[in-house]
Amino acid sequence: MANLVRSAAAAGPLARTVDHAAVTRYLFLVPYLIVFALFRFGPIAGGWLISLTRWSLIGSPRWVGAANYRALWHDPLFWVSVKNTLAFTAVAGPMLVLGGLALALLVDQPLRGRHLARVMIFAPYAVMSAVVGVLWNWLYDTNFGILNYYLRLVGLPVVAWLTNERVALAAIALTTVWWTVGYNMVIFLAGLQEVPVELHEAAIVDGATFWQRFRSITLPLLTPTTYAVVILTLINTGQVFDQIYVMTAGGPGTATLTLVQYMYYQAFQTYNLGYGAAIAYATFVVLLVVTLIVQRLFRREVAA
Amino acid sequence: MRPLPRAVLSVVLLGVVMAAILPLVWMVSTSLKPEGQILSYPPRWLPATPTLENYTSVLRRFAFGRWTLNSVVVALAATSFVVLFDAMAGYALARLRSRGSDFLFALIVSMLLVPIQVTVIPLFLLFAEVRLLDSFTALILPTTANITGVLLMRQFFLGFPVELEEAARIDGAAEARIWWSVVIPMAGPALGAVAALTFVSSWNSLLWPLIAVNSDQVRTLPVGIAQYMGSHAGTSGSAPAYGPALASATMATLPALLIFLFLQRYFVRGIAMTGLKG
Numbered sequence: 381m382a383n384l385v386r387s388a389a390a391a392g393p394l395a396r397t398v399d400h401a402a403v404t405r406y407l408f409l410v411p412y413l414i415v416f417a418l419f420r421f422g423p424i425a426g427g428w429l430i431s432l433t434r435w436s437l438i439g440s441p442r443w444v445g446a447a448n449y450r451a452l453w454h455d456p457l458f459w460v461s462v463k464n465t466l467a468f469t470a471v472a473g474p475m476l477v478l479g480g481l482a483l484a485l486l487v488d489q490p491l492r493g494r495h496l497a498r499v500m501i502f503a504p505y506a507v508m509s510a511v512v513g514v515l516w517n518w519l520y521d522t523n524f525g526i527l528n529y530y531l532r533l534v535g536l537p538v539v540a541w542l543t544n545e546r547v548a549l550a551a552i553a554l555t556t557v558w559w560t561v562g563y564n565m566v567i568f569l570a571g572l573q574e575v576p577v578e579l580h581e582a583a584i585v586d587g588a589t590f591w592q593r594f595r596s597i598t599l600p601l602l603t604p605t606t607y608a609v610v611i612l613t614l615i616n617t618g619q620v621f622d623q624i625y626v627m628t629a630g631g632p633g634t635a636t637l638t639l640v641q642y643m644y645y646q647a648f649q650t651y652n653l654g655y656g657a658a659i660a661y662a663t664f665v666v667l668l669v670v671t672l673i674v675q676r677l678f679r680r681e682v683a684a
Numbered sequence: 685m686r687p688l689p690r691a692v693l694s695v696v697l698l699g700v701v702m703a704a705i706l707p708l709v710w711m712v713s714t715s716l717k718p719e720g721q722i723l724s725y726p727p728r729w730l731p732a733t734p735t736l737e738n739y740t741s742v743l744r745r746f747a748f749g750r751w752t753l754n755s756v757v758v759a760l761a762a763t764s765f766v767v768l769f770d771a772m773a774g775y776a777l778a779r780l781r782s783r784g785s786d787f788l789f790a791l792i793v794s795m796l797l798v799p800i801q802v803t804v805i806p807l808f809l810l811f812a813e814v815r816l817l818d819s820f821t822a823l824i825l826p827t828t829a830n831i832t833g834v835l836l837m838r839q840f841f842l843g844f845p846v847e848l849e850e851a852a853r854i855d856g857a858a859e860a861r862i863w864w865s866v867v868i869p870m871a872g873p874a875l876g877a878v879a880a881l882t883f884v885s886s887w888n889s890l891l892w893p894l895i896a897v898n899s900d901q902v903r904t905l906p907v908g909i910a911q912y913m914g915s916h917a918g919t920s921g922s923a924p925a926y927g928p929a930l931a932s933a934t935m936a937t938l939p940a941l942l943i944f945l946f947l948q949r950y951f952v953r954g955i956a957m958t959g960l961k962g
Contacts, residue, residue, distance in 0.1 A: 404859035405776040409788070412773035412834065415765075416792060419829035423806035424798050430805055483700065489693055497697050499948055501704045506944035508888045510906035511933040514913045515711050518926050524723045526710055558707065563955060570956030619799050622890045622906075626914040640801050640891070647805050648895055660802040667799060 431657035441654065448658035458659065460634050461642040462666060464549060468638060469617040469670070472553035476613045479557060480564025481606070485594075487565070488572050498569070502562035509559075513626025516555040517542070520627075542628055545635040552623055552636060559623070560616070564609050571605030572598070607678050614674060618667045639663040708937070715739070715930040722926055738931035747900040748932060751908040758820060758904060759886040762827040766882045767875055769828060774837020775863060778844075789838070796831050801891065808895055822896045823904065827886050833878040836957050840874035841867070877954030880947055887940065905936050 431448055435441035452458045483501060487494045504512075519527050520541035528538045541551040575598055583593045599606075621640040624630065630637040630645070637645075639659060647656025709729070714722055716734040742748050777789050803826070811822045844867065852862045868875075890906045897903050903911075913929040944951065 401853070401859045402780065402782075405780050406785075408772040408776035408863070409785075412769040413788075415769065415825065415828040418810075419807065419826040420795055420803065420831070421791075423803035423810070424795060426806040426810075427802045430809070435809075486693065486697055486700070489690075491690065491694050491697055494697070497701050499945065500701045502948070502952075503941060503944070504704055504708070506884070506941050507708070507937050508906050508909075508940070509890055510888075510909040510914070511936050514909060514929050514933045515707060517914075518714065518930060519707055519710065521926075524725075524727075524926075526727050529725075529727055558704070562704070566952050566955045570952075615799070619801055621801070622888075622910075625890065625894075626910045629914070640799075643801060643805075644891070644895075648808075653805050653809065657802075657805045660799070660805060664798055664802055668797065671797070 427657050427660060430654055431661050433654040435652075435654040435657075437651045437653070444654070448655050449662075451655065452658055452662060457634065457637065457642060458662070461637045461639045461659075462662075464634075464636060465618060465620070465638045465663075465666065466670075468549055468553055468620055469614060471550055472556050472617045472620075473610075473613050475553070475557045476561055476564055476617070477606070477609055479561045480609060481568050483561065483565040484568030484572055485598075488569060498565070502566060504559050505562050507559065509622035510626055512555060512559050513623050516551075516558075516623075517627055520551055520555075543632055545632050548628055548632060548635045552620075552627055555623055555627070556617070556620070564613065567609050567612075568602070568605060571602050574605075575601045603678070603681070610674055610678070611671060614671060615667065618663070618670065639666065708941075711930050711937070712934050714926060715934045717927065719927055738927035739935065742928045742932045742935070745928070746908065746912060746932070747903070748908065748935065750900055751903050751905045752936070754820075754902060755887060755905040758823045758827075759883050761820070761824045762886040763879050763882045765824070765828040766830050766833050767879050770830065770833035770837045770878055771868065771871065771875060772863070774834050774839075775841050775867060777834070777838045778841035779846075792831060792834060804892055804895055807892070811896060818897050818899055818902050820902060823893055823902065826892060827882070827889070830882060830885075833882060836878055836954065837871075837874060839957065840871060844870065873950075873953060874957075876947075876950040877957060880950040881954045884951070909933065909936060 430441075432443065432445055433441040434444045434447070487498045487501070491497075507515075519525050522528060522538065522540045522543060525541070527541070531538055539547060539551075542548050579597050579601075580593055583597060588596075619640055620638055621644065624636050624638060624641055625644070628636045630641045640663065643656045643659040643663065646652045646659060713729055713731060715738050716736070717731040718733060718735045718737060721728070721732060777785055807822075807826055808817070811817045811819075816822050848866055848870070849862050852866045853859075857866075888906060889904070890910060893904045893907045894910065897907055900908075909929075909932055913932055
């Protein structure tokens, strides 16, 4: 009875607090929206405008319309960096995704020390990219590096990891796998925990082997996770910069010149800011196209 | 039952763990060797005469302590802002659910598709215009416009029981108070995940600081290491000075690695959430 009275009395003020609540919530958005507008949305929109100008540090910007994009189309270095970016993604991407999945399956088995192993496999991710570059410069040293020492020891030819034009990009891809495959492992491992144990138990009773269960239970149920990993990996490999900057700075020659490398070179070493902005937008388009293709492949996979 | 016998799997696991860890062991080992033994043949995993000379040389020649302090300040400030802003915005976006707020959310998420590198040239011009290049402000503020954190927080609050808030509301608590004393105390795991991910990404960040910074007063650790220890950083001789480079690599890595081991469940949770939202 007392409750009834109280809620009836509360109905009036409550109706007013609802509006008040909405206002407060919009106010809650304000700090984030300000930084988002100033430092994300604004620059993304502004970058497009800058890409339509000739803008060097000295002198004022000049509107040139699509001239930067036309120049890009005829710029051999741009196409080299597109090719290198796609090649890096094609080499590192599958290793990162399949490696992450394989590692997740491995540390999901009831092996002794698997919890410690998870942490240790993931540990390189806590190393900063600049350090990763410095460390692998040393591991890859042609004459004194420990990798070539062991290659020599087992009678294999020595590899000029970072100075051979045909190897350098793959070597950096390998470094990237060492550095970040644990990240993908963690995502896959979380996905594996969502697969109902009962399904596996039922399949085991029916005599299904591990691989049969993997193909018809784990993999299909893991599809959303796999999709997320593929897209994240694609975005990260397509935007590669740090390791390359520290290890080869795009060289030898242009063997490891990627799109972000080239943007950095044009915008901040020769100060063609407008042209650099055009490269940045071209990177966006390249990544978008690759992402859409992968998305289609996944959709077909799910439909089939 | 299992794909392969347990013994085989254990050996594979050991191999993978060694591949992950040995490069780091080799880094520490090399950093403790005197100049003359670094390039000695055959390589020795344990330094014959361990020395700290590479460390003292780094600390003498570079503002390494300053870079570290700068990195810590920038990462802590960026993380505080991100956690606060994202917890507020994520909560608002989870509870408003009006046409306007859904549109805002879609707009924010769609910007995830645009590579962050697109923003560095406009940001450079923006901070040059207001004469704030080479300042902590330039390093911290752009990091606060983070998208993943808002996504994670919104996702978390969507799964958060509204009943708790309703009870406080009926008791007449103001909205801001409900958020602060009912919602936030329950959001620990999500806040921890966002904090861990933000801290690491700020701590690692190279491209933007490389562009925005040119003095030791503001230079962060990744920039210092990349500029002074990278392959193109004046290693003119035939034998690069690996000793100091690896000493600085070790100094930059070991504290972070320890903190990471301590907080790894937050990372793991944050990363797992990143995958599940997709």
